[in-house]
Amino acid sequence: MKQPIIGIAGNQLIHATEVFNGNFVTYTPQGFVDGVLEAGGLPFILPISHPDTAKEYIKNIDKLLLAGGQDVSPRLYNEEPHPKLQETNYSRDIFEAALIKEAIKQKKPILSVCRGTQLLNVVLGGSLYQDLSQYEQWSVKHEQQPTAPQFSTHRINVAPNSRISQLVPDNSYVNSYHHQAIKDVSPKLIATAWSTDGLVEAVEADDGSAILGVQWHPELTHHVDEKEQRIFDYFVNEMSVVG
Numbered sequence: 171m172k173q174p175i176i177g178i179a180g181n182q183l184i185h186a187t188e189v190f191n192g193n194f195v196t197y198t199p200q201g202f203v204d205g206v207l208e209a210g211g212l213p214f215i216l217p218i219s220h221p222d223t224a225k226e227y228i229k230n231i232d233k234l235l236l237a238g239g240q241d242v243s244p245r246l247y248n249e250e251p252h253p254k255l256q257e258t259n260y261s262r263d264i265f266e267a268a269l270i271k272e273a274i275k276q277k278k279p280i281l282s283v284c285r286g287t288q289l290l291n292v293v294l295g296g297s298l299y300q301d302l303s304q305y306e307q308w309s310v311k312h313e314q315q316p317t318a319p320q321f322s323t324h325r326i327n328v329a330p331n332s333r334i335s336q337l338v339p340d341n342s343y344v345n346s347y348h349h350q351a352i353k354d355v356s357p358k359l360i361a362t363a364w365s366t367d368g369l370v371e372a373v374e375a376d377d378g379s380a381i382l383g384v385q386w387h388p389e390l391t392h393h394v395d396e397k398e399q400r401i402f403d404y405f406v407n408e409m410s411v412v413g
């Protein structure tokens with residue numbers, strides 16, 4: 171059987187740092203590459219490009235993986251930036267938005283992580299909390315830094331009969347590196363996991379279009395936590411668009 175080609179939407183380092191001798195670089199966190207390889211897929215990193223190229227990129231991959239990273243530009247959900255908003259990259263937002271629309275059009279499955287899930291929700295008509303610290307009701311620590319990412323820190327409840335419930339048991343611990351989160355869930359998605367304070371931690375499509383998004387980071391725990399590798403295994407080998 172042909173190895174599924176997994177397109178991973180890449181990020182850019184656009185501030186000069188000594189790490190790369192001042193060079194600007196395209197990258198993705200290694201855990202996405204390893205998780206896909208471990209599952210038997212072939213990872214391809216898609217560099218941030220003009221949105222017009224999305225059609226051709228999607229044609230050349232079997233499935234689309236959206237990684238974490240910057241905050242989503244609030245202009246995508248018609249809000250002005252709150253003072254607590256962190257770095258955004260509008261070029262990345264509009265390229266990935268084009269990839270999402272094209273993947274749905276070309277019936278290619280989508281897995282999204284953290285920012286990827288937030289962007290997916292926004293592109294499909296939902297909105298975000300720009301900064302959770304502005305709201306008293308979010309009583310769980312969702313930004314676990316400086317705790318290392320392989321340690322899962324808060325629990326989630328999962329909806330029975332959802333895609334995620336087949337992979338991650340109810341009451342599981344996950345890691346958490348987000349100060350933003352889904353506010354209004356897109357009308358095209360349903361929430362299928364929540365932290366114990368009620369924040370959305372996973373979304374999926376229930377119309378057969380093969381979309382799964384998680385708010386935590388399986389790429390940072392898949393090597394020590396088998397339920398997290400199961401997410402990659404399922405995405406690479408089983409997840410497919412119905413109809």
Ligand SMILES: [Mn+2]
Nearest residue numbers: 312346365385
């Ligand atoms: Mn969380």
